Amino acid sequence: MKLETLSFDWDNYVGKLKSFDRSQIISIMDDYYNSNLSVAKIISKYSISRGIRNLSKEFPLIYIEEKCPYDKSNLVREMPSRNGNSTRIPKCTICGHELKRNCNCKGCQEKNRKIREQKRKIIISAYALNTNKVKYEDLSVSSKIYLSALLHAGLNDEASKISGEKIIEEKLSPTYEFDRIILEHLLSENIILVDPMSPIEAFSVNDLSIAYYIFKVNYLINVEDDSEGIDSLEYPDRSNIIQYKEECLAMWKQIALYECLEYLVEQMREARFEFNPQKKTKLVINHLIEEYSIGQIWNLIYGSVNHAAAWYQKSNVSKKHAANSVITILNNRGDRAKAENWKLNPYHRSYDNKLSQLSMVFFDSILQIGSEGYEKKPSINIIGQ
Incomplete structure (x- = not known):
């Protein structure tokens, strides 16, 4: 290494070699980089304190070509080790700016403040609250139930907005897919609106587009309150539904x-089968729903997954082949159960599987049938009894 070509920051040097004069330090560095002497021999040669663990970290910092964006001074970095490694991030000796993404110097703080301020202006412009409120009485049955469940899951303590993150924590519906369906439905009907004052991180803003993360933004309720206020939205009159x-x-x-679908994915995961439900899976389950209760379909799912798992263990089929057979087995078991009049006892939810807000609102508050919602086949005759 040609030390004479380097520019050292002697003015701010605080290393453990400061008792040596500059020429001695240069000699130590020359032996370190340009000789075959071991570090131990160098330490012995110059009577350096044996308490030093990493000699290269005690060398003066060197100026590099990269300049500070705020005061235009050259940044400094530490000298590398013998193997060429250098872990210290280049830094400005004047303002403390560091050459890293999350630098917290005053200059970067001010720069980030201006960027966030500009992003907020773009967000407010894109999601301006200029939509007229919808009337509650004009909402569909689905909208009223979805809104009730959403308020149960995500309404903040001040009852002023719905927290996107809380929707996940409190489990709005059985699956993330259904969560998205609910949110997109309510957004499309202007029943809820994206809160432009949601955290900046909940949005993706660039020069070409702006978007939001559906489970990170907050939402505002855009429904005309009646005399009872938000209570009537969260706890709707079941007789009107x-x-x-x-x-x-x-x-x-x-x-x-x-x-x-939630139960099927859970059982497939327990069997260590890779699985992503597609259109055929939904067709099969919808077919079974016409004949069986939720709990009875859980029974069929449990048996089908275990049958496929046993087939995989006892034969030469691949795990993927066995996993793909589950939906066919489920469909066949459902048809055979009907043809042979099987007595299918409804299975119950596992204790570690949290009940969703939507299911509770619908079965407990709207239909008022509780666990029968899982034990009985969906029937119009049960509704409103």
Whole structure:
């Protein structure tokens, strides 16, 4: 290493070699980089304190070509070790700016403040709250139930907005897919609006586009309150909902689909099968929902997954082949159970599988049938009893 070509920061030197004069330090560095002497022999040669563990870290810092963006002075970095490694991040000796993404110097703090301020202006412009409020009485049955469940899951303590992160924590619906369906439905109807004052990190802003992360932003309720205020949205009058029996039956079947998908994914994971439910899976489960309760389909799922797992263990089929057979087995077992009039006892939810807010709102508050929502086949005759 040609030490004479380097520019050292002697003015701010605080290393453990400061008792030596500059020429001696240069000699030590020359032996370190340009001789075959071991570090131990160098320490002995110059009577250096044996308490030094890493000699190269005690050398003066050197100026590099990279300049500080705020005061234009050259940054400094530590000398590398003999193997060429250098872990210290280049730094400005004047303002403390460091050459790293999350530098916290005053200059970077001010720069980030201006960037965030500009992003906020863009977000407010893109998601300006200029939409007229919708009337509650004009909402569909699905919208009223979805909104009730969403408020149960995500309403903050001040009852002023819905927290996107809380929606996940409190489990809005049985699956993330269903969560997204609910949010996109309510957004499309202007029943909820993206809160432009959500955390900056909840948005993706660049020169070409702006978008938001659906489970990170907060939402504002855009429904006209009646005399009871938000209570009537979170706890709707069931009598005004259950009179629409066809819509309630459709909701029951939709919840049943995702309850069964959640259980299927759980069982596949326990069997260590890779699985991502696609259209055929939903077709099979929807077919079963016409004949069986949620709990009975859980029974069929449990047996089907275990049958496929046993087949994999006892034969030469691949794990992927065995996993792919589960839906076919499930469909066949469902048809055979009907043809042979099997007595299918409804299975129960596992203790570590949290009940969703949507399922509780619908079965406990709207239909008021509780566990029967899982034990009985979806039927219009049960609604409003």
